Amino acid sequence: MSGPDRIPLTGALDALRAVRTDEVVVTVMGAARDWVAGELHPLDWVYVPSSMGQGTSIGLGIALARPDRKVIVVNGDGSQLMNLGSLVTLTAAGPHNLTVVLYDNGVYEVTGAQATPAAADMRADGRDLDYAEIARACGFTSVHTFEDLAAWQAGVRDVIDEPGPTFVLLRVIGSPTAGGPRPPAVRGPDRVSPFRSALSGRV
Amino acid sequence: MFTGEEFVRTLTELGVTHVVAVPDSTLGLWEEALRASDDLELIRVCREGEAWGVAAGLYLGGASPVVMIQCTGMFESGDALRNVLYDYRMPLFAIIGYRSYLSQESLPGDTATEFTEPILKAWGIDYRLIDAPEKTPLLGEHYQACRAAEKPGVVLIAEGQA
Secondary structure (H helix, E strand, C coil), X not given: CCCCCCEEHHHHHHHHHXXXXXXXXXXXXXXXXXXXXXXXXXXXXXXXXXXXXXXXHHHHHHHHHCCCCCEEEEEEHHHHHHCCHHHHHHHHHCCCCEEEEEXXXXXXXXXXXXXXXXXXXXXXXXXXXXXXXXXXXXXXXEEEEECCHHHHHHHHHHHHHCCCCEEEEEEEECCCCCCCCCCCCCCHHHHHHHHHHHHCCCC | CCCHHHHHHXXXXXXXXXXXXXXXXXXXXXXXXXXXXXXXXXEECCCHHHHHXXXXXXXXXXXXXXXXXXXXXXXXXXXXXXXXXXXXXXXXXXXXXXXXXXXXXXXXXXXXXXXXXXXXXHHCCEEEEECCHHHCHHHHHHHHHHHHHCCCEEEEEECCCC
């Protein structure tokens, strides 16, 4: 999925990184791939290796355990489709400290950019599904859509600072040759304890 | 096996903070007591795979959750389970309803009884079976043993009419 009004994912992540202070940031798939290219923060949960779709669930758990901390989940559209019910779970729990940033490129980018069932190419009616509408139907009352990088750069801090749960749809440009995410240098089991310590302020 | 009040009291005494659950006809009987508890937070998810992810996030945040689902939900949630228990070695504990275990003779044919324990063994998860009221202390004993060993664990709750 590409077009003049879409946002490069790397630019979207750079904008988030530029305003990020002490929030927990959970990244998955393509976002994880690009997030680890920058300097990591102790409160980054780079969810690689993953069980695809579980990013929003993990973010919800962190947000409920630590209501004093802002949690941002940067989730892909393919991942969200794997766990669409998690949006209902999330609004049922209603954490004020959770923001879901969904980057929609219409494809399973890391497996070769096959269209998702929500993309126009795969649909009988030839129309993209609108994740912002889905989020509203799942109970989100704070929903934003960005299709332009400058608008996202200008609005990202305000969106994060809103009382949640908040849902943000970023329409991004696909990068079909970018490949899949690589896990951080530190193995998964060895990242758990440092993350828990960082979250509890013991670092 | 447990009344709702007994179940809540047991989990509270163990220091459990959250119960991440999908109800079934046995586990769901404890829901009223769980929702009434001031010490436990019930988090209802839409599908069992979510339960492992939410519990993992709670654990990362310093809480002490348990997952509570039926064995059929364990079947559904295999990849989520694999990820948190093995990719990240999180010592999560689950209470799993063992559908039809007590009615295998009177109502045979539920294949859930054929696969539950072999699948737990395949995942390498240390489990105990509570199939009679006198075995209910196993829940606390096994939870504490798994916590001490910092490993995952499961207690199966036999379901169905004896």
